[in-house]
Amino acid sequence: xxxxxxxxxxxxxxxTSFGVVNxxxxxxxxxxxxxxxxxxxxxxxxxxxxxxxxxxGRTSDGLQIAVKKLKAMNSKAEMEFAVEVExxxxxxxxxxxxxxxxxxxxxxxxxxYDYMPNLSLLSHLHGQFAVDxxxxxxxxxxxxxxxxxxxxYLHREVTPHIIHRDIKASNVLLxxxxxxxxxxxxxxxxxxxxxxxxxxRVKGTLGYLAPEYAMWGxxxxxxxxxxxxxxxxxxxxxxxxxxKLPGGLKRTITEWAEPLxxxxxxxxxVDPKLRGNFDENQVKQAINVAALCVQSEAxxxxxxxxxxxxxxxxxxxxxxxxxxxIDSIKYDEELLALDQLSDKDHDDATASYGVFSAIEVQKMKxxxxxxx
Ligand SMILES: Nc1ncnc2c1ncn2[C@@H]1O[C@H](COP(=O)(O)OP(=O)(O)O)[C@@H](O)[C@H]1O
Ligand SMILES: [Mg+2]
Numbered sequence: 001x002x003x004x005x006x007x008x009x010x011x012x013x014x015x016t017s018f019g020v021v022n023x024x025x026x027x028x029x030x031x032x033x034x035x036x037x038x039x040x041x042x043x044x045x046x047x048x049x050x051x052x053x054x055x056x057g058r059t060s061d062g063l064q065i066a067v068k069k070l071k072a073m074n075s076k077a078e079m080e081f082a083v084e085v086e087x088x089x090x091x092x093x094x095x096x097x098x099x100x101x102x103x104x105x106x107x108x109x110x111x112x113y114d115y116m117p118n119l120s121l122l123s124h125l126h127g128q129f130a131v132d133x134x135x136x137x138x139x140x141x142x143x144x145x146x147x148x149x150x151x152x153y154l155h156r157e158v159t160p161h162i163i164h165r166d167i168k169a170s171n172v173l174l175x176x177x178x179x180x181x182x183x184x185x186x187x188x189x190x191x192x193x194x195x196x197x198x199x200x201r202v203k204g205t206l207g208y209l210a211p212e213y214a215m216w217g218x219x220x221x222x223x224x225x226x227x228x229x230x231x232x233x234x235x236x237x238x239x240x241x242x243x244k245l246p247g248g249l250k251r252t253i254t255e256w257a258e259p260l261x262x263x264x265x266x267x268x269x270v271d272p273k274l275r276g277n278f279d280e281n282q283v284k285q286a287i288n289v290a291a292l293c294v295q296s297e298a299x300x301x302x303x304x305x306x307x308x309x310x311x312x313x314x315x316x317x318x319x320x321x322x323x324x325x326i327d328s329i330k331y332d333e334e335l336l337a338l339d340q341l342s343d344k345d346h347d348d349a350t351a352s353y354g355v356f357s358a359i360e361v362q363k364m365k366x367x368x369x370x371x372x
Contacts, residue, residue, distance in 0.1 A: 155303070
């Protein structure tokens with residue numbers, strides 16, 4: 001599989017070790033996937049993203065699958081497909097959604113995954129399952145730690161290192177046990193050895209974008225750390241990364257959280273849907289980790305190894321859990337105007353929930369008011 005744009009060219013190889021993760025994959029025929037998904041019927045649709053639609057299906061041997069089908073064939077979409085298959089072929093981790101197979105036809109590109117019965121974290125926090133409140137505090141912490149471990153694997157354990165670039169609630173899927181699996185590698189960037197950061201076009205989702213990345217296209221591991229910090233705040237508070245206030249004003253989750261953290265009102269930060277059922281020390285720890293992750297200076301953020309350890313309750317001398325303030329990011333009006341709210345987004349329910357869909361833009365002039 002050849003991939004341009006600074007991404008390494010390599011051949012997909014069949015996985016040789018199996019371990020706990022079943023990662024055998026194969027090539028599917030279009031006919032087979034067509035039959036499995038009832039002709040890509042709307043009733044089978046699980047979600048929609050920038051790349052295309054995702055359908056539920058069942059293969060003739062009874063395996064439940066999710067099939068991502070490319071919306072339109074153009075070079076950008078083809079690139080995303082190539083990047084995703086390339087990355088998927090390399091990763092093997094309990095918290096990363098692996099590859100079950102793919103299909104390449106003249107004018108079709110499809111990716112096959114295992115079906116995740118609890119869909120995305122987004123659907124539980126802000127979507128169709130939010131009212132059921134199946135995410136108790138323990139599950140939320142487990143989701144935070146598992147996702148962090150998945151990202152850590154991408155950053156440190158696979159060569160070349162991988163930066164995900166689109167960590168967000170709709171890209172964290174949940175299996176039947178509510179174990180998290182980070183998915184959607186369409187924006188991922190492979191980082192050659194010895195390189196700490198690269199400059200690229202900005203891809204990702206407003207609200208989760210690290211400032212240095214949004215402004216200068218500077219992509220490094222710390223961009224994922226920033227996005228993870230936002231995700232962590234979302235898990236604790238049950239709030240969206242960007243909320244639409246009455247009157248049309250938009251507020252970021254960090255702007256909302258900052259005064260509460262400054263006043264030490266941790267209990268007021270926690271999602272009221274938990275009805276007070278949470279571990280106060282863990283809340284403190286999670287908020288502190290989030291505050292470390294969303295610092296505007298990338299060098300000050302912890303790496304994912306430190307994040308995992310801090311979330312598991314270990315402390316570091318130099319990263320002592322003493323953060324009492326949080327950087328609050330205010331987006332520039334100009335940047336907010338760039339965001340196109342889409343109504344047809346089922347799972348993301350972008351319009352009604354105020355969660356921004358993925359954007360691809362040239363570097364932004366100065367997305368954050370306070371930076372100039
Ligand atoms: N394996 C899966 N099992 C269940 N739902 C899935 C699966 N893969 C994707 N989805 C649903 O489809 C949505 C879009 O999938 P994603 O891989 O993020 O595609 P995109 O690149 O279009 O954003 C997800 O947010 C989720 O709701
Ligand atoms: Mg997605």
